[in-house]
Amino acid sequence: MTDFKRLFYQLANIGNTKAGRNCLAYSSQEDTAHHCFIRQLNALGIPEQIDVWGNTYGTFYPKGTTKQTAVVAIGSHLDSVTNGGVYDGVLGVAAGVAVLQSIIQLDKLLTRPLRIIAWRGEESSRFKISCIGSKGAAGKLSIQETKQFHDSQRNSLYQSVIKRSGPAPSPVERGNCHTLLEMHIEQGPILSHHRQTVSHGRPPIGVVTQRIAGAIRLQIHCSALPIKVIAELILAVHRIALGLDHQQRPFRATFTPIDKPPNIGRDQTLLRCRNEAQAIAAQKQVQSTIQRNGLELILSGPHTFHTGSQPMHMRDGIDQIVAAAQFITSLPDASDIQWPQFMINDSCHLQLDIRGGDSEILNTGLNEIQTTGNQILKHYNSHAHWQIISRTEPAQTTPEIANLLIESANQLSIPVVKMASGAGHDVQVPSVSNRGLVFVASEAGGVSHHNSELTHMADARAGLSVLEQAVYQLLRQ
Ligand SMILES: [Zn+2]
Structure with a gap:
């Protein structure tokens, strides 16, 4: 040896x-x-x-x-x-x-x-x-x-x-x-x-x-936007990813933190929602999946809502925080928590990572996400510039x-x-x-x-x- x-x-x-x-x-x-x-x-x-x-x-x-x-x-x-x-x-x-x-x-x-x-x-x-x-x-x-x-x-x-x-x-x-x-x-x-x-x-x-x-990394640069539009965008991407993903042809889309401002995750309401979702996950001990409006939210304790200096796949991605907030604000006893109304006044930058088992599903996913994303933004009189940063087949x-x-x-x-x-x-x-x-x-x-x-x-x-x-x-x- x-x-x-x-x-x-x-x-x-x-x-x-x-x-x-x-x-x-x-x-x-x-x-x-x-x-x-x-x-x-x-x-x-x-x-x-x-x-x-x-x-x-x-x-x-x-x-x-x-x-x-x-x-x-x-x-x-x-x-x-x-x-x-x-x-x-x-x-x-x-x-x-x-x-x-x-x-x-x-x-x-x-x-x-x-x-x-x-x-x-x-x-x-x-x-x-x-x-x-x-x-x-x-x-x-x-x-x-x-x-x-x-x-x-x-x-x-x-x-x-x-x-x-x-x-x-x-x-x-x-x-x-x-x-x-x-x-x-x-x-x-x-x-x-x-x-x-x-x-x-x-x-x-x-x-x-x-x-x-394979993977495609995108940056989405938007003009000033209410946070709820970003939430809608993120939830739409989640739905598309869930619709496409299956065993033979896996597909995943994740928003990850980007080092340009603004850091949406710092909003107090969103952080409170994230913490409460984490508490629910901890209470349940075992992994639980909750279906709501076509969005599958997995509460698995620290793996989904982790704080501090996290490994990549445990990070507080904007998507995770928004999903947690969406879940918490929809609970019947959460009437004291209002979905945050604030605007992102400057420009907004999101990073999106798409992973797929074959090139065709990567292309399909990318098209669906861009089309749906543009529709949502247009509805709010906004638009985005989609920039492909890198692609690995x-x-x-x-x-x-x-x-x-x-x-x-x-x-x-x-x-x-x-x-x-x-x-x-x-x-x-x-x-x-x-x-x-x-x-x-x-x-x-x-x-x-x-x-x-x-x-x-x-x-x-x-x-x-x-x-x-x-x-x-x-x-x-
Ligand atoms: Zn490696």
């Missing part, structure tokens, strides 16, 4: 603070993490390569292979959200280095090169665009296009990228990458639940056999690769759960012929993007063993 734990903590400790890991896209902390990754590669005798986007990688060429032999690649990211967890991304890069470490010793048996990639800027918290490095390397984002993205300090993504540009070609050049793999923390509770209820404490792994969701994993991962787990007697991925990942971006995605369990209710994020080493090692076994098979083909 390799010294995975050491490799992992060398990377994970960079940018880590009491409040969480702060290693934002194209920051000096991310640079430090990439330098650490380079030292890990060099320690194994592998030279580093850096492409135009600052993506860092190293390739092991077994004897008998050439620079022209298509590679098997393992890649993930080293950046984090603000106050994020240490596992997201870092687990996958450390697993890659650990696989490399054990594979190098098998040199003579191998017929394909192995490449380990640390992608740049997967998280969107700094520049509001995700998977920057992998999109760039895949030719799905151009250097020119980066000129439109800035962080909250007005630093441009363009400058951030070119400062870190290296001379190496893309690590996933067309025709040069046989298979792209990623191991990642699940970002959901399924595997942790499986361990408790099905696999009797043995760490299971997840193999993504279905789609990896959904992707499928390759059935043969998923089967190989499942077989590898079976050989090692590691329980496997077949899964879909509701979140986006670097592995879905490049147009490679084969791709595979392995999940390892996330504790603390599947929390991600928060410092309470946790993967036990035993779970990480289960994922690593499966990855190692599958890569070994692929390198001998």
Whole structure:
């Protein structure tokens, strides 16, 4: 067994603070993490390569292979959200280095090169665009296009990228990458639940056999508006999303906080409504779903109405606060709470994230939301400017690769759960012929993007063993 734990903590400790890991896209902390990754590669005798986007990688060429032999690649990211967890991304890069470490010793048996990639800027918290490095390397984002993205300090993504540009070609050049793999923390509770209820404490792994969701991020810029119009808009989007969403073709739409004013969530009435909804959820203990006017409101305690510094999926999104307010003001005994009447006098900016299992449902959802939204705004003599900030297409994993991962787990007697991925990942971006995605369990209710994020080493090692076994098979083909 390799010294995975050491490799992992060398990377994970960079940018880590009491409040969480702060290693934002194209920051000096991310640079430090990439330098650490380079030292890990060099320690194994592998030279580093850096492409135009600052993506860092190293390739092991077994004897008998050439620079022209298509590679098997393992890649993930080293950046984090603000106050994020240490596992997201870092687990996958450390697993890659650990696989490399054990594979190098098998040199003579191998017929394909192995490449380990640390992608740049997967998280969107700094520049509001995700998977920057992998999109760039895949030719799905151009250097020119980066000129439109800035962080909250007005630093441009363009400058951030070119400062870190290296001379190496893309690590996933067309025709040069046989298979792209990623191991990642699940970002959901399924595997942790499986361990408790099905696999009797043995760490299971997840193999993504279905789609990896795609996403569109929009900003909606409106003129002065009463808060109730925004509420109507948000509720309409919820209804559309509920109408479209079903198991085979999942669809979700969420308004997330935006760092431009106004912060609607600060209104006292709305906050009071949010708190009361939270109290109701806490009283009921168990998750309850309440249907009202076609709006499905899920009260599940801290997961829906959480306060303080929340993980991404627990945040007080404007939609959650408005939904809570709508619910509370409609209760028969809530006559003392009036729906707030205030105007947002300046301009109003909303951020909307749409996720979908396939491109068609993403397009349908986007159209319906824009049409309905414009109708609502027109009714109140207002209008909005809809701006698509970024788009990541959904992707499928390759059935043969998923089967190989499942077989590898079976050989090692590691329980496997077949899964879909509701979140986006670097592995879905490049147009490679084969791709595979392995999940390892996330504790603390599947929390991600928060410092309470946790993967036990035993779970990480289960994922690593499966990855190692599958890569070994692929390198001998
Ligand atoms: Zn990630």
